[in-house]
Amino acid sequence: ETGVTQTPRHLVMGMTNKKSLKCEQHLGHNAMYWYKQSAKKPLELMFVYSLEERVENNSVPSRFSPECPNSSHLFLHLHTLQPEDSALYLCASSQDRGGMSSYEQYFGPGTRLTVT
Amino acid sequence: GQQVMQIPQYQHVQEGEDFTTYCNSSTTLSNIQWYKQRPGGHPVFLIQLVKSGEVKKQKRLTFQFGEAKKNSSLHITATQTTDVGTYFCAGRRNNNAGNMLTFGGGTRLMVKP
Numbered sequence: 001e002t003g004v005t006q007t008p009r010h011l012v013m014g015m016t017n018k019k020s021l022k023c024e025q026h027l028g029h030n031a032m033y034w035y036k037q038s039a040k041k042p043l044e045l046m047f048v049y050s051l052e053e054r055v056e057n058n059s060v061p062s063r064f065s066p067e068c069p070n071s072s073h074l075f076l077h078l079h080t081l082q083p084e085d086s087a088l089y090l091c092a093s094s095q096d097r098g099g100m101s102s103y104e105q106y107f108g109p110g111t112r113l114t115v116t
Numbered sequence: 117g118q119q120v121m122q123i124p125q126y127q128h129v130q131e132g133e134d135f136t137t138y139c140n141s142s143t144t145l146s147n148i149q150w151y152k153q154r155p156g157g158h159p160v161f162l163i164q165l166v167k168s169g170e171v172k173k174q175k176r177l178t179f180q181f182g183e184a185k186k187n188s189s190l191h192i193t194a195t196q197t198t199d200v201g202t203y204f205c206a207g208r209r210n211n212n213a214g215n216m217l218t219f220g221g222g223t224r225l226m227v228k229p
Contacts, residue, residue: 043159043204043219055216090158104149104161105217 004108023091122220139205
Protein backbone atom coordinates (compact mmCIF):
# COMPACT_ATOMS: atom_id res chain seq x y z
CA GLU A 1 0.00 0.00 0.00
CA THR A 2 1.35 3.49 -0.81
CA GLY A 3 -1.57 5.62 0.40
CA VAL A 4 0.39 6.92 3.40
CA THR A 5 4.15 7.19 3.24
CA GLN A 6 6.60 7.97 6.01
CA THR A 7 10.26 8.96 5.93
CA PRO A 8 12.70 8.00 7.20
CA ARG A 9 11.79 4.39 7.94
CA HIS A 10 14.55 4.09 10.52
CA LEU A 11 16.23 6.82 12.55
CA VAL A 12 18.93 6.74 15.20
CA MET A 13 19.55 10.00 17.02
CA GLY A 14 21.40 11.25 20.04
CA MET A 15 19.65 13.07 22.84
CA THR A 16 20.96 16.43 21.71
CA ASN A 17 20.00 16.07 18.06
CA LYS A 18 17.13 17.71 16.23
CA LYS A 19 15.35 15.66 13.60
CA SER A 20 12.02 15.61 11.81
CA LEU A 21 9.72 12.79 10.76
CA LYS A 22 7.69 13.27 7.61
CA CYS A 23 4.35 11.82 6.62
CA GLU A 24 2.51 12.25 3.33
CA GLN A 25 -0.92 10.93 2.41
CA HIS A 26 -2.10 10.47 -1.16
CA LEU A 27 -5.72 9.64 -0.32
CA GLY A 28 -7.29 13.09 -0.32
CA HIS A 29 -8.06 12.85 3.39
CA ASN A 30 -8.57 15.85 5.66
CA ALA A 31 -7.39 14.44 8.97
CA MET A 32 -3.93 13.22 9.95
CA TYR A 33 -2.55 11.68 13.12
CA TRP A 34 0.67 10.84 14.93
CA TYR A 35 0.76 7.72 17.10
CA LYS A 36 3.52 6.27 19.25
CA GLN A 37 3.78 2.49 19.51
CA SER A 38 6.20 0.96 21.97
CA ALA A 39 6.73 -2.61 23.07
CA LYS A 40 5.02 -2.12 26.40
CA LYS A 41 2.22 0.30 25.55
CA PRO A 42 -0.66 0.28 23.15
CA LEU A 43 -1.01 2.71 20.31
CA GLU A 44 -0.85 6.13 21.94
CA LEU A 45 -2.45 9.00 20.09
CA MET A 46 -0.10 11.98 20.14
CA PHE A 47 -1.57 14.59 17.82
CA VAL A 48 -4.53 15.03 15.50
CA TYR A 49 -5.07 17.52 12.72
CA SER A 50 -8.71 17.40 11.70
CA LEU A 51 -10.46 19.86 9.43
CA GLU A 52 -7.39 22.09 9.80
CA GLU A 53 -7.71 22.19 13.58
CA ARG A 54 -5.02 20.74 15.78
CA VAL A 55 -6.16 18.62 18.70
CA GLU A 56 -3.34 17.99 21.11
CA ASN A 57 -2.95 15.36 23.76
CA ASN A 58 -1.87 17.18 26.89
CA SER A 59 0.41 14.39 27.99
CA VAL A 60 2.77 14.75 25.03
CA PRO A 61 6.06 16.36 26.08
CA SER A 62 7.05 19.61 24.39
CA ARG A 63 10.12 17.95 22.88
CA PHE A 64 7.65 16.64 20.26
CA SER A 65 6.30 19.36 18.00
CA PRO A 66 3.90 18.66 15.13
CA GLU A 67 3.47 20.68 11.98
CA CYS A 68 0.78 20.33 9.33
CA PRO A 69 1.46 22.74 6.45
CA ASN A 70 -1.42 21.35 4.35
CA SER A 71 -3.88 18.48 4.37
CA SER A 72 -1.45 16.10 2.67
CA HIS A 73 1.66 16.58 4.80
CA LEU A 74 2.41 16.12 8.47
CA PHE A 75 5.70 16.52 10.29
CA LEU A 76 6.86 15.61 13.77
CA HIS A 77 9.81 17.70 14.90
CA LEU A 78 11.99 16.09 17.55
CA HIS A 79 14.51 17.73 19.87
CA THR A 80 16.33 16.74 23.06
CA LEU A 81 14.65 13.34 23.15
CA GLN A 82 15.12 10.76 25.87
CA PRO A 83 15.94 7.06 25.46
CA GLU A 84 12.39 6.18 26.55
CA ASP A 85 11.15 7.99 23.43
CA SER A 86 12.52 5.12 21.33
CA ALA A 87 9.51 3.58 19.61
CA LEU A 88 7.68 3.12 16.32
CA TYR A 89 6.03 6.38 15.27
CA LEU A 90 3.03 5.83 13.06
CA CYS A 91 1.26 8.37 10.94
CA ALA A 92 -2.34 7.84 9.87
CA SER A 93 -4.97 9.68 7.88
CA SER A 94 -8.74 9.56 7.49
CA GLN A 95 -11.57 11.45 5.90
CA ASP A 96 -13.30 13.27 8.75
CA ARG A 97 -16.83 14.32 7.81
CA GLY A 98 -17.58 15.80 11.22
CA GLY A 99 -20.43 14.86 13.51
CA MET A 100 -20.39 11.66 15.48
CA SER A 101 -19.22 9.33 12.74
CA SER A 102 -15.80 7.73 12.66
CA TYR A 103 -14.01 6.58 9.57
CA GLU A 104 -11.26 4.10 9.11
CA GLN A 105 -7.74 5.29 9.58
CA TYR A 106 -5.05 4.42 7.07
CA PHE A 107 -1.66 3.95 8.63
CA GLY A 108 1.78 4.51 7.15
CA PRO A 109 4.60 1.99 7.61
CA GLY A 110 6.05 3.92 10.55
CA THR A 111 9.43 5.32 11.51
CA ARG A 112 11.45 3.15 13.88
CA LEU A 113 13.18 5.67 16.16
CA THR A 114 16.08 4.83 18.44
CA VAL A 115 17.37 7.47 20.85
CA THR A 116 20.88 6.80 22.13
CA GLY B 117 -9.66 9.37 31.03
CA GLN B 118 -11.11 6.72 28.82
CA GLN B 119 -9.54 3.28 29.01
CA VAL B 120 -9.97 0.50 26.52
CA MET B 121 -8.81 -2.89 27.77
CA GLN B 122 -8.23 -5.98 25.69
CA ILE B 123 -7.83 -9.56 26.82
CA PRO B 124 -5.96 -11.74 26.44
CA GLN B 125 -2.64 -10.04 25.69
CA TYR B 126 -1.30 -13.14 23.95
CA GLN B 127 -2.91 -16.28 22.56
CA HIS B 128 -1.23 -19.36 21.11
CA VAL B 129 -3.52 -21.68 19.16
CA GLN B 130 -3.11 -24.73 17.00
CA GLU B 131 -4.09 -24.16 13.40
CA GLY B 132 -7.76 -24.99 13.04
CA GLU B 133 -8.70 -23.93 16.56
CA ASP B 134 -10.95 -20.97 17.26
CA PHE B 135 -9.77 -17.66 18.74
CA THR B 136 -11.55 -14.82 20.54
CA THR B 137 -10.33 -11.45 21.77
CA TYR B 138 -12.40 -9.21 24.03
CA CYS B 139 -12.45 -5.45 24.29
CA ASN B 140 -13.91 -3.48 27.21
CA SER B 141 -14.28 0.26 27.59
CA SER B 142 -14.67 2.21 30.82
CA THR B 143 -17.10 4.56 29.05
CA THR B 144 -19.88 4.19 26.51
CA LEU B 145 -18.63 4.30 22.95
CA SER B 146 -20.27 5.83 19.90
CA ASN B 147 -18.59 3.21 17.72
CA ILE B 148 -15.75 0.73 17.74
CA GLN B 149 -13.23 -0.24 15.09
CA TRP B 150 -10.98 -3.27 14.74
CA TYR B 151 -7.52 -3.31 13.20
CA LYS B 152 -4.99 -6.05 12.43
CA GLN B 153 -1.24 -5.53 12.53
CA ARG B 154 0.95 -8.22 11.01
CA PRO B 155 4.43 -8.72 12.51
CA GLY B 156 6.65 -5.91 11.25
CA GLY B 157 3.70 -4.18 9.65
CA HIS B 158 1.29 -1.39 10.43
CA PRO B 159 -2.33 -1.51 11.61
CA VAL B 160 -4.87 -2.20 8.88
CA PHE B 161 -8.56 -1.43 9.30
CA LEU B 162 -10.87 -4.44 9.44
CA ILE B 163 -14.32 -3.21 10.37
CA GLN B 164 -16.43 -0.68 12.27
CA LEU B 165 -19.43 -1.39 14.50
CA VAL B 166 -21.88 1.38 15.34
CA LYS B 167 -25.19 -0.03 16.56
CA SER B 168 -25.90 -1.56 19.96
CA GLY B 169 -25.80 -5.35 19.69
CA GLU B 170 -24.47 -5.24 16.14
CA VAL B 171 -22.90 -8.36 14.68
CA LYS B 172 -20.86 -8.37 11.48
CA LYS B 173 -19.07 -11.19 9.70
CA GLN B 174 -16.12 -11.28 7.36
CA LYS B 175 -15.55 -14.85 6.19
CA ARG B 176 -14.17 -16.60 9.32
CA LEU B 177 -14.20 -13.42 11.44
CA THR B 178 -17.22 -12.44 13.55
CA PHE B 179 -17.37 -9.05 15.25
CA GLN B 180 -19.85 -8.12 17.99
CA PHE B 181 -20.71 -4.84 19.71
CA GLY B 182 -22.28 -5.13 23.14
CA GLU B 183 -25.78 -3.96 23.98
CA ALA B 184 -24.42 -1.28 26.29
CA LYS B 185 -21.86 -0.22 23.67
CA LYS B 186 -19.03 -0.67 26.17
CA ASN B 187 -17.61 -3.96 24.98
CA SER B 188 -16.83 -5.80 21.78
CA SER B 189 -15.37 -9.08 20.63
CA LEU B 190 -13.66 -10.58 17.62
CA HIS B 191 -13.97 -14.31 17.02
CA ILE B 192 -12.00 -16.21 14.41
CA THR B 193 -13.24 -19.65 13.44
CA ALA B 194 -10.73 -22.32 12.40
CA THR B 195 -7.60 -20.18 12.55
CA GLN B 196 -5.03 -20.27 9.78
CA THR B 197 -1.37 -19.24 9.81
CA THR B 198 -2.35 -16.15 7.82
CA ASP B 199 -4.33 -14.96 10.87
CA VAL B 200 -1.09 -14.35 12.79
CA GLY B 201 -0.76 -10.80 14.04
CA THR B 202 -1.96 -8.38 16.69
CA TYR B 203 -5.63 -7.43 16.76
CA PHE B 204 -6.55 -4.02 18.14
CA CYS B 205 -9.90 -2.58 19.02
CA ALA B 206 -10.30 1.20 18.99
CA GLY B 207 -13.20 3.09 20.44
CA ARG B 208 -14.56 6.57 20.12
CA ARG B 209 -16.38 8.21 23.01
CA ASN B 210 -19.73 9.90 22.44
CA ASN B 211 -18.33 13.31 23.36
CA ASN B 212 -15.12 13.05 21.39
CA ALA B 213 -14.48 15.79 18.93
CA GLY B 214 -13.10 14.88 15.58
CA ASN B 215 -12.07 11.36 14.82
CA MET B 216 -10.11 10.58 17.99
CA LEU B 217 -9.84 6.92 18.82
CA THR B 218 -8.55 5.20 21.94
CA PHE B 219 -6.84 1.93 21.13
CA GLY B 220 -6.83 -1.16 23.32
CA GLY B 221 -3.56 -2.88 24.14
CA GLY B 222 -4.05 -5.49 21.44
CA THR B 223 -4.15 -9.26 21.45
CA ARG B 224 -1.23 -10.98 19.80
CA LEU B 225 -2.32 -14.17 18.04
CA MET B 226 0.19 -16.89 17.26
CA VAL B 227 -0.88 -19.92 15.22
CA LYS B 228 1.05 -23.19 15.22
CA PRO B 229 0.85 -25.03 11.88
